[in-house]
Every structure is written in C-alpha cells, then in structure tokens.
Amino acid sequence: MRRARDPFFWGLFSAGGMLTALLLPALFLVAAITAPMGWFGMTGYEEWVALASHPVTRGGLLVVAFLAFFHAAHRFRYTLYDGLQLYHLDALISIVTYGVAAALTVLAAALLILVV
Amino acid sequence: MKSQARIPTGRISDPGYPQASNPEYTRHHPRWYRRHMPIFWWLRKFAYTKFILRELTSQPVMYATLFLLGKVWVLSRGPEAYEIFVQWLSHPAFLAFHALVLVGLLFHTVTWLNLTPKALVLRVAGRKVPGWAIVGAHYGAWLGLSGVILWILAGR
Amino acid sequence: MPDTVKLEVFRYRPEGEGEPLYETFEVPYRDEWMVLDALNQIKDHQDGTLSYRWACRMGVCGSCGMTVNGEPVLTCATYLEPFLPGPIRVEPLHGFPVIRDLVGDLEDFVGKLQRVKPWIIREEERSPSEGEYLQTPEEMDAYKRYSMCINCMLCYAACPIYELEPGFIGPAAIALAQRYNLDSRDEGARERHEVLAEHEGVWSCTFVGECSIVCPKDVDPAGAIQRYKVDATLDFFRSLVTPGRSP
Known part of the structure; x- marks a missing residue:
C-alpha cells in the first residue's frame, strides 16, 4: 500500500501535466480573454450554453478537471515540501493538497452532471 | 599574498553522523562542516529559480481549470448572470490578470513538452527515436489541438 | 591577458x-x-x-x-x-x-551505490566453460550511456533535492542502477526495485534536471530517473487492471 502511493499520484500528476499542457492554453485563451472581449467568432450566450451543455464537453471537462486538480496538487505538495523545507509536515501537506483536489473533483462532477 | 574573510554562516558537524557512534573511530576523526540549505535556496542559481517558477505553474493550471468550471456554472445561471460575468472579465484589471495566467499556462506547456524526451524512450523499427523528434511530435500535437479548439470556439 | x-x-x-x-x-x-x-x-x-x-x-x-x-x-x-x-x-x-x-565526505554515496547493487545479477550463473554472455550492439546501446559515469559527484552537488533530503538515493546511483537494469545480461531489476521504488528512491526527485546539465560524461541521470518513474507507474497501473501481477 505504501509502495502504491507514489506511482499512483505520479501517474495522475503526469497524465494531468500532459493534458493541461496540450489543452489549457487554448481553452483559457478563448474562454477568459477573446470571448468576453468579443473578439473572433463565438461570443454569444446561446452558443456558449449549447457548447457547455453538450455531454461530450461535460465529460471531457470532467476528465480535464480531475487530472488537472491532481496534477496541481501533486506539484504544489512538492513545492511546499522542498521549496519551503517542510519535511516534518509531509503527512499534513499531502492530506490537504490531495484532499482539496479530491473535493474539487467531486464538486466538478456535481456541477457537470447535475447542473443543467 | 594572503587575505582572509570570515564566512558568517555554518556550524560544526553534529554527532548524528553514523560513525560518530563509534568513539574509537571518531576520537581522531576530524569534525565535519555541514552547510545548510537556506530557505531561499531556489534563488541561488538561475536554473533553480526557473525550476521553482516551473513548479509554481501548478497555480495557473489550478486557476484556469476552476475558471472553466466557473464559466459552465455561470452559463447555467442564465443570460443576465453571463452578461455580468462578461463585463467583469473585460475589465482591464481582470484582462491583465488573465494575461498573466496565460503566460503561466504557456510556461507550463513549454517546460513540460521540452522535457518529454527525458521520460519517453521510443524505438521505431529497432532504432531509437531522437529527442528532437519526440519534442517535435508533442509540439505538433499541441499546435494541432490548440488549432482545433480555437476553430471550434472562436473560428466560426 | x-x-x-x-x-x-x-x-x-x-x-x-x-x-x-x-x-x-x-x-x-x-x-x-x-x-x-x-x-x-x-x-x-x-x-x-x-x-x-x-x-x-x-x-x-x-x-x-x-x-x-x-x-x-x-x-x-x-x-x-x-x-x-x-x-x-x-x-x-x-x-x-x-x-x-x-x-x-563521500561515504554516504558509497553506501547508496552499494544498495542499488551495481553489478550484473544472474538467477543462475553460467560457468566460464559455457562461454560468455553475448550481447548485440543494440543491446549494449540500451545502457551504454549510463555506464560512462565516473562517480565524480557533480550531479549530487547540482541536485538541490539531495541537499534538502540527504536520504535521497541520488542521480548517479539511480543512473548506475539503470545501467544494470537495462543490460540484457542482468536479471536483478526486481532486487533494485526494492531500493528505487522507495520514496527516497526515484520519487524524491522533482526533475530539476541540473544533474544532467553538469554531468561531464553526458550520462543523463535525470533521464534515467524519469524513465524509471514512467516504467514503475505503468507497471503499477497495469497491475491494477491485471490481477495477480504485483507492482
């Protein structure tokens, strides 16, 4: 079990790192900058709702969110651990970082599955 | 010609070293000097600073993901809510902040893709695929996927 | 001048x-x-x-x-x-x-080097009369880079993690473990896994990457460590979907 922890979280970290590296810049650029500014095509509310309520979008976003949260949690855990030399707090840092990632994943699932 | 300058930090070694438990061995043994990592060790070298900045891209990644989910939530609240959301987002302060987040995301992408050949060793037809080909393929995938996203979301 | x-x-x-x-x-x-x-x-x-x-x-x-x-x-x-x-x-x-x-004082490294068993391990030794273990140039190519290590310790000195966490097994020792793991004549990967799969084995590494940059022999310990992480992770997830396999 102890042996399983590192490869498990590292697997999520690297899958999330790859997925976010490939997808997030373009997604964020459109969703947060060009669309609100009214640049380029899709800027209207109706179009965005149609896209955001599509099952493929929702399923894809859930996968991205799950892996991105665990990617960020793992990285941030090591940043705190090595960057601030908090070795004695490793157990606490792990519980908080992975715990936040898990809680946010549950919230994301609730949002993407339940909220229409 | 000699001149001397004292070093302010440093401490004589502690008895925690394994061999210190053997008095016969340590009696004539010199005392170790151990340097300690300062808390801001990542400022010591440019490469370390770059490393810590790379690690801190976890925060833009976190923010961007929460933002996308937040946008879905706002969309579910109706057109008026979305209108207010859009007004907030086009405020210069928000735009500047989001540009900064985007820089962080791009830094994550570039550093991540550049390191792929270290972790991936591929053989095609018995020959090792060179590192530049692995990096190139990943950049190709990134540009391709970004193109598809931009075409779907902003191209029409 | x-x-x-x-x-x-x-x-x-x-x-x-x-x-x-x-x-x-x-x-x-x-x-x-x-x-x-x-x-x-x-x-x-x-x-x-x-x-x-x-x-x-x-x-x-x-x-x-x-x-x-x-x-x-x-x-x-x-x-x-x-x-x-x-x-x-x-x-x-x-x-x-x-x-x-x-x-x-390099004692710490010497101890760690011994722990990863940097020698060829065989389940059954062949006697000299049966001839040598043959190897193709491709098989040698798989590990040759890691065999160039001269134990100069520059990679340890460049690694902030080793300085922060003295328990970390470290770049050269892991590269040398991989030198034998990837050798077609060797059968000791499981024994080395005991040490490498510890948290203070490969998992302490956060891929600063400086070890490979300072290496005078172009051994690329950072690459060796990341490859090991990828392989160990794939093995772990495969063992989840294939019952009976242990990670």
Whole structure:
C-alpha cells in the first residue's frame, strides 16, 4: 500500500501535466480573454450554453478537471515540501493538497452532471 | 599574498553522523562542516529559480481549470448572470490578470513538452527515436489541438 | 591577458579556527591553465596545507570535482580563462559534509551505490566453460550511456533535492542502477526495485534536471530517473487492471 502511493499520484500528476499542457492554453485563451472581449467568432450566450451543455464537453471537462486538480496538487505538495523545507509536515501537506483536489473533483462532477 | 574573510554562516558537524557512534573511530576523526540549505535556496542559481517558477505553474493550471468550471456554472445561471460575468472579465484589471495566467499556462506547456524526451524512450523499427523528434511530435500535437479548439470556439 | 589571477579558496581546518573561511591567493595566470593547475601552484609554492583531491588530471578519475564560482565542475577540465578577471571562488562540492578545505565526505554515496547493487545479477550463473554472455550492439546501446559515469559527484552537488533530503538515493546511483537494469545480461531489476521504488528512491526527485546539465560524461541521470518513474507507474497501473501481477 505504501509502495502504491507514489506511482499512483505520479501517474495522475503526469497524465494531468500532459493534458493541461496540450489543452489549457487554448481553452483559457478563448474562454477568459477573446470571448468576453468579443473578439473572433463565438461570443454569444446561446452558443456558449449549447457548447457547455453538450455531454461530450461535460465529460471531457470532467476528465480535464480531475487530472488537472491532481496534477496541481501533486506539484504544489512538492513545492511546499522542498521549496519551503517542510519535511516534518509531509503527512499534513499531502492530506490537504490531495484532499482539496479530491473535493474539487467531486464538486466538478456535481456541477457537470447535475447542473443543467 | 594572503587575505582572509570570515564566512558568517555554518556550524560544526553534529554527532548524528553514523560513525560518530563509534568513539574509537571518531576520537581522531576530524569534525565535519555541514552547510545548510537556506530557505531561499531556489534563488541561488538561475536554473533553480526557473525550476521553482516551473513548479509554481501548478497555480495557473489550478486557476484556469476552476475558471472553466466557473464559466459552465455561470452559463447555467442564465443570460443576465453571463452578461455580468462578461463585463467583469473585460475589465482591464481582470484582462491583465488573465494575461498573466496565460503566460503561466504557456510556461507550463513549454517546460513540460521540452522535457518529454527525458521520460519517453521510443524505438521505431529497432532504432531509437531522437529527442528532437519526440519534442517535435508533442509540439505538433499541441499546435494541432490548440488549432482545433480555437476553430471550434472562436473560428466560426 | 593578466599576469596573475586571484583565487578565493574555501578553507576549513577543524583543528584550527573550527569555522570555515575564504582565503585569497594570487597565482600566475596562464592561458592553458585549468583551475586545478592554479590549486597545484598554491599547494606547491604558497601553502602546502591546502587539501583537495585530484588524480588523473584528464577528466576520467572523477576526484577533482569542486564548486567554482557556484557551479560544480571537474577542476581539471575547467580553464581559468572564462573567469577572468577574477577573483575565482573555489569551494567544496555542495551537499557533502566537508572534512577539510575542499575535501568532501563521500561515504554516504558509497553506501547508496552499494544498495542499488551495481553489478550484473544472474538467477543462475553460467560457468566460464559455457562461454560468455553475448550481447548485440543494440543491446549494449540500451545502457551504454549510463555506464560512462565516473562517480565524480557533480550531479549530487547540482541536485538541490539531495541537499534538502540527504536520504535521497541520488542521480548517479539511480543512473548506475539503470545501467544494470537495462543490460540484457542482468536479471536483478526486481532486487533494485526494492531500493528505487522507495520514496527516497526515484520519487524524491522533482526533475530539476541540473544533474544532467553538469554531468561531464553526458550520462543523463535525470533521464534515467524519469524513465524509471514512467516504467514503475505503468507497471503499477497495469497491475491494477491485471490481477495477480504485483507492482
């Protein structure tokens, strides 16, 4: 079990790192900058709702969110651990970082599955 | 010609070293000097600073993901809510902040893709695929996927 | 071109003042001199008590590694010229307890190296009369890069994680473990996994990547470690979907 922890979280970290590296810049650029500014095509509310309520979008976003949260949690855990030399707090840092990632994943699932 | 300058930090070694438990061995043994990592060790070298900045891209990644989910939530609240959301987002302060987040995301992408050949060793037809080909393929995938996203979301 | 150059040398004399200090020496400057030549000039002509390690003077023995102006280098392979006009600061390698002056204590590494069993392990040894273990050039190519390690410890000195977490098994030891894991004649990967799969094995590494940059033999320990993480992770997730396999 102890042996399983590192490869498990590292697997999520690297899958999330790859997925976010490939997808997030373009997604964020459109969703947060060009669309609100009214640049380029899709800027209207109706179009965005149609896209955001599509099952493929929702399923894809859930996968991205799950892996991105665990990617960020793992990285941030090591940043705190090595960057601030908090070795004695490793157990606490792990519980908080992975715990936040898990809680946010549950919230994301609730949002993407339940909220229409 | 000699001149001397004292070093302010440093401490004589502690008895925690394994061999210190053997008095016969340590009696004539010199005392170790151990340097300690300062808390801001990542400022010591440019490469370390770059490393810590790379690690801190976890925060833009976190923010961007929460933002996308937040946008879905706002969309579910109706057109008026979305209108207010859009007004907030086009405020210069928000735009500047989001540009900064985007820089962080791009830094994550570039550093991540550049390191792929270290972790991936591929053989095609018995020959090792060179590192530049692995990096190139990943950049190709990134540009391709970004193109598809931009075409779907902003191209029409 | 200057006639002389100043070296600020880290001195630690436990029997003397007990605290380290920097001592400045002025040595003649020669275009073709390495930092090690300057240290030898000091030892021969200025202060015979200066302590440091060196042997081959040609970049293969791996004993003259020191920190020069903040970077871990082999002093026998580092010219004075790029550091002009000086002064040039010479310190022991980071990450190791200092015994005296520029001499670090490498016991910790030697112990870790033994733990990863850097030799060919066979389930059944073949007797010499049965002939040698054959290997194709492709099979040799799989590990050859890692076999170039000269144990100079520059990678440990460049690794902030080793300095922060002295338990970390470290770059060279993992690269040398992989040197045998990837050798077609070896059957010891499982035994080494016991050590490498510990948290203080590969998982302490956060891929700063400096170990591969400072390596004078282009061994690429960072690559060796990341490959091991990928393989261990794939094995783990495969064992989840294939019952009966242990990670």
